[in-house]
Amino acid sequence: MKRTIIATVNNTSGVLNRITGLFARRHFNIESITVGITENPSISRMTFVVNVDDHRSLDQVIKQLNKQVDVLKVRDISDEAIVARELALIKVVASPQHRGELASLAAPFRASIIDVGRESVTIQVTGDHQKVEALIDLLKPYGIKELARTGITAFKRGTKKSVFEGSRYSIIN
Structure with missing residues (x-):
């Protein structure tokens, strides 16, 4: 487990x-x-x-x-209820005609292209493990040249329930 x-x-x-x-x-x-x-x-x-x-x-x-x-x-x-995130940098083979496709693939993941080279682009994605894995799977057919991942960083969520009453916002544990 x-x-x-x-x-x-x-x-x-x-x-x-x-x-x-x-x-x-x-x-x-x-x-x-x-x-x-x-x-x-x-x-x-x-x-x-x-x-x-x-x-x-x-x-x-x-x-x-x-x-x-x-x-x-x-x-x-x-x-426990936690907030967990991972960062991945993915360098993908990308001819100029495929860059628009790659940008379209990255958009639903809130990923961004952070570097463009003559034959590649580097995409940055943050999120939970499943989100990062899903984007990597979609990018594999293009050819992943290099991949770097941070691993998961996490901590316990601060609240279980929040209540908004008029102009007052309170948190209930």
């Missing part, structure tokens, strides 16, 4: 290596990983998508991660 794990950690050298080492020792395949600083430059946020066989071994890894000195918080957010 696929699980999404988030961790906030101190932004120090070697943290990523130690954390991925824990996953490797448990024989978890990390399908994607994203890491970046948060609103506080001394703290980084990591998002892992991993395939696991059972919850017990995942719980064990989360407990071990929480014991790491530089780890501040670890959570499995797979079963």
